[in-house]
Amino acid sequence: MKIFNQIKKILISFKQSIRRFPLTLTLSTLTSIILIAQLEISKSENANLHETLSRFAMILALSIPVSLIITFLFERYKKVKKSAKFLIYFVSLVFLIIYYLFCLEKFDMVSTTRFIALNLAFYLIALITPFFYNRENLELYTIKLVTRFFVTMLYSVVLQSGIGAILFTIDKLLGIHVYSNIYIYMWFLICGIFIPGYFLAGIPNEDEDILSIEYSKVLKILLLYIIMPLISIYTIILYIYFIKIVIAFQWPKGIVANLVLWYSAITSIVIFLIFPLKDENSWVKYFIFYITKIIIPLIIIMFLSIGIRIKAYGITENRYFVVALGIWVFIVMLYYNISKIKKNIFLPLTLSIIAILSVIGPWSSYSLSVLSQNKRFESILIKNKMLNNKTIKPSANISDEDKKDISSILSYFERYHSFKELKYIPDNFQISDMKSIFGFEYMDIWYNNEINDFFSYMLGDLSTPVDIKGYDYLFSFRYPKNINSQSNSRLKVEYSYDNQKIKIFLDNINVFEKDLSSIVKNIHNKYGYINKERIDLSDMTYIFETDRLNIKLIMFSINGMKDTASKDNIKINSIEFDLLVRIK
Numbered sequence: 001m002k003i004f005n006q007i008k009k010i011l012i013s014f015k016q017s018i019r020r021f022p023l024t025l026t027l028s029t030l031t032s033i034i035l036i037a038q039l040e041i042s043k044s045e046n047a048n049l050h051e052t053l054s055r056f057a058m059i060l061a062l063s064i065p066v067s068l069i070i071t072f073l074f075e076r077y078k079k080v081k082k083s084a085k086f087l088i089y090f091v092s093l094v095f096l097i098i099y100y101l102f103c104l105e106k107f108d109m110v111s112t113t114r115f116i117a118l119n120l121a122f123y124l125i126a127l128i129t130p131f132f133y134n135r136e137n138l139e140l141y142t143i144k145l146v147t148r149f150f151v152t153m154l155y156s157v158v159l160q161s162g163i164g165a166i167l168f169t170i171d172k173l174l175g176i177h178v179y180s181n182i183y184i185y186m187w188f189l190i191c192g193i194f195i196p197g198y199f200l201a202g203i204p205n206e207d208e209d210i211l212s213i214e215y216s217k218v219l220k221i222l223l224l225y226i227i228m229p230l231i232s233i234y235t236i237i238l239y240i241y242f243i244k245i246v247i248a249f250q251w252p253k254g255i256v257a258n259l260v261l262w263y264s265a266i267t268s269i270v271i272f273l274i275f276p277l278k279d280e281n282s283w284v285k286y287f288i289f290y291i292t293k294i295i296i297p298l299i300i301i302m303f304l305s306i307g308i309r310i311k312a313y314g315i316t317e318n319r320y321f322v323v324a325l326g327i328w329v330f331i332v333m334l335y336y337n338i339s340k341i342k343k344n345i346f347l348p349l350t351l352s353i354i355a356i357l358s359v360i361g362p363w364s365s366y367s368l369s370v371l372s373q374n375k376r377f378e379s380i381l382i383k384n385k386m387l388n389n390k391t392i393k394p395s396a397n398i399s400d401e402d403k404k405d406i407s408s409i410l411s412y413f414e415r416y417h418s419f420k421e422l423k424y425i426p427d428n429f430q431i432s433d434m435k436s437i438f439g440f441e442y443m444d445i446w447y448n449n450e451i452n453d454f455f456s457y458m459l460g461d462l463s464t465p466v467d468i469k470g471y472d473y474l475f476s477f478r479y480p481k482n483i484n485s486q487s488n489s490r491l492k493v494e495y496s497y498d499n500q501k502i503k504i505f506l507d508n509i510n511v512f513e514k515d516l517s518s519i520v521k522n523i524h525n526k527y528g529y530i531n532k533e534r535i536d537l538s539d540m541t542y543i544f545e546t547d548r549l550n551i552k553l554i555m556f557s558i559n560g561m562k563d564t565a566s567k568d569n570i571k572i573n574s575i576e577f578d579l580l581v582r583i584k
Contacts, residue, residue, distance in 0.1 A: 010155075013201030021200045024067045025193070031060040032192025036185050054107065058115055059100045064196075065122035066092050072129035075206045109416040110366050113317065114359040124352035128345050130206060138344050139276045140213045141204060147216050148202035155198065156190050215276065223274050228287055231267055235291070238263070238298055257309075260302040261322055264295055264329040271336070272347050292336040299330050315372035316412065320365035324358045370421050377409045377422060386438075392424050394439030403443045410434070410442070431534045442534065455570075457523060457535045457558040466537075471552060471580035478556060478576045493579060500572055504549065506583065511548050520558055520572055552580040 018025060038053040070088060074080055104111055127145070131138045163186050171178040204213070238260065271292070277284045306322055328351055335346055358365050381387045384398045410431060413422045419429045425437065434442050468474070475486045475493045485494040492505040500520070504512040519542060526539070537554075544551040555577040563571035 014197045017197045017200040027060050027064050028192045028196045031057055032188040035188050055104045059096055063096055065126050068126040069129055117355045117359040121352040121355040124348040128348050131345055144213050152195055152199040156195050160187050160190055257302045257305040260298050261326055264299055268329055268332050272344050275344055292333050296333050302326055314376040315369050317365045317369050324354050328354050373409050374423050380405055392437055396439040403440055407443045432536050454561045459535055459540050459556045471582045473581045475579040512546055516575055517572055548584055550582040554578045
């Protein structure tokens with residue numbers, strides 16, 4: 001009977017959630033359905049539809065916290081007029097449409113990080129909306145939500161495991177075929193329906209007494225007797241390290257900035273969670289009092305460390321986010337030290353503001369990073385007298401360090417932005433044009449082609465589709481030592497990872513053999529011992545013909561090293577390739 005009572009409680013929870021959050025649950029369900037539809041549509045078959053569904057899923061996911069904010073806002077202010085409600089919904093819809101049209105044009109680093117930052121900001125705003133402005137006990141409310149979330153996830157994992165076990169048993173024991181993607185589809189539905197439905201039912205109502213919420217005993221023990229002592233020990237270690245570098249006159253390593261950042265951010269969250277216990281536990285009281293002061297010098301040192309890297313290499317999104325999060329922690333610690341009346345709503349509110357400002361506007365991480373790298377690029381060109389009336393003048397007589405810096409800037413724009421955002425380079429510029437534009441080849445910042453004994457070649461991003469016209473079959477050997485042969489009713493392709501030889505059989509007759517090591521040797525003779533990620537498609541594509549077959553070989557990656565014992569002086573570690581074949 002207990003299990004039926006528990007199921008009854010879950011169903012009641014769903015009913016409460018549907019009644020209170022109908023829009024949110026509708027949006028989360030639609031997100032799951034679209035993700036399922038996206039997986040059913042192969043990207044290679046219909047790339048445009050696949051991308052459109054991805055954009056729809058992202059905008060629906062972003063609308064979930066927006067709907068929560070609106071719901072909590074209307075619950076908090078019950079006397080809002082219908083016209084005002086309509087205006088709020090309309091403004092929210094316009095924002096989401098604009099975001100969809102202009103911020104999700106393509107999937108790259110910018111769109112992904114902006115999506116994550118705005119989701120974080122909107123969920124934080126949803127968290128504090130019921131408590132804005134003058135309402136206490138946000139911490140207890142947050143603790144209840146955290147506890148509810150972990151319980152919900154535990155139920156979800158158990159539910160997924162149970163359904164998965166049932167489907168697996170039906171497939172393997174009863175012989176009834178179960179579609180392989182059904183397992184991940186079930187998880188999408190659980191994430192879109194069960195998790196929000198059960199979790200939202202545990203959110204306290206507007207008129208519920210927050211003080212009646214008990215502080216989780218498990219969380220209390222975890223924070224007071226495990227996390228807080230660990231933070232204290234970690235603080236001591238950091239101070240010992242900084243005393244050591246002061247004595248040795250050696251500036252801290254770059255990794256220190258990240259270590260201090262995450263330590264200080266976690267400390268801020270811990271202070272937020274333990275704040276309700278400060279009046280009943282002296283350990284908490286003294287911890288908050290001292291740690292908020294001790295941590296400030298560490299944050300200042302972190303700023304100095306990251307400042308040195310920014311001065312040397314300019315601003316990038318990663319460095320910007322480090323500084324932004326560091327500023328938030330610094331402001332929080334100053335607030336705890338200066339403010340006489342401390343309201344913990346200050347923490348999520350300021351973090352949400354910084355998250356939004358970091359990804360939107362001319363002060364955003366993207367705008368400042370592009371501006372900084374452009375200035376750095378310009379200063380290197382001017383330093384080496386490579387600018388002539390805003391046109392780049394090729395020059396090979398510059399230091400390897402400057403060659404690496406120019407290469408790294410070009411690589412940054414290629415990976416994260418667009419060459420159109422970099423000044424002075426011509427339209428339609430490609431990395432392969434470096435020799436003609438700059439006077440030297442791309443130089444990887446991690447490798448020196450004179451002393452390094454390893455080489456790695458990667459096919460560059462395909463800006464145009466591969467021409468497969470005239471071929472019937474694709475045999476893929478993209479994953480080293482994963483597949484040795486592939487076949488159908490007439491064709492069989494074998495590949496030996498030991499001697500890099502391809503054999504093709506037609507109707508069980510060996511009609512083609514090729515040693516790929518000879519091809520690799522030709523590529524190696526051209527590029528040498530470097531780590532090159534942008535080999536031209538033409539250098540990685542080879543066409544062969546026999547009296548019975550037409551064959552196209554496209555290599556995607558090659559890895560190897562120097563081997564003086566070999567007649568070719570190289571050893572090939574791996575080759576990944578596709579083989580297109582047509583039977584005449």
